[in-house]
Amino acid sequence: MRIDASKCIGCGQCRPFCIMQVIDFTRSEKGKVHCVVNEDECVDCEICYRAKVCPVDALKQPETQWPRSIRGTFSNPLAIHKETKVPGRGTEEMKTNDITNRYERGFAGMSAELGRPGIGARLRDAEKVFMALAPLGVEFEPQNPLTNLLEDPKTGKMKEEVLNEKVLSCIVETIIPLDRILEVLDAMEKVAKTIDSVFSIDLVCRADEDLSVPSLKVMEAGHRWYTRNGKTNIGLGHLNVKGADR
Ligand code: SF4
Ligand code: SF4
Structure with a gap:
């Protein structure tokens, strides 16, 4: 700006x-x-x-060229990533898993969020997270726009020219088997100490038929701290209920 x-x-x-x-x-x-x-x-x-x-x-807002253009596409919620066609900083599926079934039974989505709320993050910090997780052989979510900025998914190295770019927030997303949650958590907690911004960890998985949550059982068995959060998008601001505009 x-x-x-x-x-x-x-x-x-x-x-x-x-x-x-x-x-x-x-x-x-x-x-x-x-x-x-x-x-x-x-x-x-x-x-x-x-x-x-x-x-x-x-x-x-001046027209921006690569790599400066990354800032707007990650930070302006109205901007759409041309690679993934998804607006915002992550994938839609983390929030809509119950509809898309992206995380099948036996798997969890685990992600590291950087920069939110209100601090922002340089992408060199995202690279630290990628490089901490890549040696574990985890799968980085291909639909996440941050994954598209990787130079080498095997090492977690990002494209050199993007490292100094700053965004409102970004998410390193992975899909892992449930039995690897604690291993990935350990790596995330270790790298968190080197990050110059707010760092939070998300763990998402499908509830079992009896409404118990498999990922939480893993956390409890490992005596790990967590908070249980749910997010329900009720479409505030959208008149999508028949008759609501009367
Ligand atoms: S960070 Fe956002 S609100 Fe602040 S000057 Fe830049 S464009 Fe404006
Ligand atoms: S940019 Fe506009 S709103 Fe901001 S200080 Fe200048 S005149 Fe005021």
């Missing part, structure tokens, strides 16, 4: 909308106060722009 200094009146209205807190006041040589974006720390999420608070239309 960029602010046109010739238009900006330094009202500061856009600053509270910047989740990365990278919009700041400055003073020009002629003494005029205006705002600037620290473009190295900005993730091109366009939240400040979409807030429509600028009274003089000074905020502009």
